[in-house]
Amino acid sequence: xxxxxSREGNVIRYAVYLIGYVxxxxxxxxxxxxxxxxxxxxxxxxxxxAMILLFYxxxxxxxxxxxxxxxxxxxxGNMSTVVLLTLVITATRISLSYLQAYHAISYYDFELIYLxxxxxxxxxxxxVAQGIxxxxxxxxxxxxxxxxxxxxxxxxxxxxxxxxxxxVIFSVLNFQSSPLLLAVEAVYGMLYAWSYLYTQTIWMPMYxxxxxxxxxxxxx
Numbered sequence: 001x002x003x004x005x006s007r008e009g010n011v012i013r014y015a016v017y018l019i020g021y022v023x024x025x026x027x028x029x030x031x032x033x034x035x036x037x038x039x040x041x042x043x044x045x046x047x048x049x050a051m052i053l054l055f056y057x058x059x060x061x062x063x064x065x066x067x068x069x070x071x072x073x074x075x076x077g078n079m080s081t082v083v084l085l086t087l088v089i090t091a092t093r094i095s096l097s098y099l100q101a102y103h104a105i106s107y108y109d110f111e112l113i114y115l116x117x118x119x120x121x122x123x124x125x126x127x128v129a130q131g132i133x134x135x136x137x138x139x140x141x142x143x144x145x146x147x148x149x150x151x152x153x154x155x156x157x158x159x160x161x162x163x164x165x166x167x168v169i170f171s172v173l174n175f176q177s178s179p180l181l182l183a184v185e186a187v188y189g190m191l192y193a194w195s196y197l198y199t200q201t202i203w204m205p206m207y208x209x210x211x212x213x214x215x216x217x218x219x220x
Contacts, residue, residue, distance in 0.1 A: 010149040017145060020052040021137050028129045035117035049133055056140045063148050089212045097219040106178040111220050126217045135209035142170035143193050144202045159197055166193035188212060
């Protein structure tokens with residue numbers, strides 16, 4: 001029960017982490033549904049976010065000590081891969097924004113909220129919450145903790161299955177009402193999972209998820 005090699009312990013731990021994420025997500029919804037933004041809601045967001053983020057970081061770093069790794073490529077160790085993936089994220093986000101502008105696909109739920117309550121304060125809050133905080137938490141849950149618990153086996157089958165499951169979890173964590181956007185987020189989630197397996201460091205998928213999140217907010 002006390003190590004990530006315990007199946008029962010892993011289920012309990014992952015459930016606790018999910019509860020923490022739901023708390024942050026709920027506070028984000030609370031803040032964005034009130035216009036103008038209220039200072040006490042922002043303080044609550046800051047406190048809950050700091051608590052959950054620090055908890056995730058502590059637990060993830062602690063669990064890494066239980067596993068030996070064949071290698072760990074610095075996430076900037078292959079600059080061409082970083083640049084290529086950044087360009088892919090940027091190009092696809094611009095394309096999605098173009099399709100949204102012509103009503104070919106739906107807007108994200110938080111984009112619809114912003115369009116109803118446009119303000120500088122709301123924009124910057126979304127940059128922090130949707131562009132940075134939630135993507136970081138997504139990667140801990142959909143990639144870091146997931147592969148620690150369920151897909152540590154060094155086989156191609158485990159890697160492929162892990163990437164698919166990671167993409168599905170990433171999509172579900174985004175809670176979008178549009179099936180098409182859920183599919184899009186699943187593809188992004190699988191890309192982030194692949195980058196994690198490629199570098200064996202959580203920093204790469206977090207960086208890509210933040211780039212994607214910030215671009216999504218900027219191009220509302």
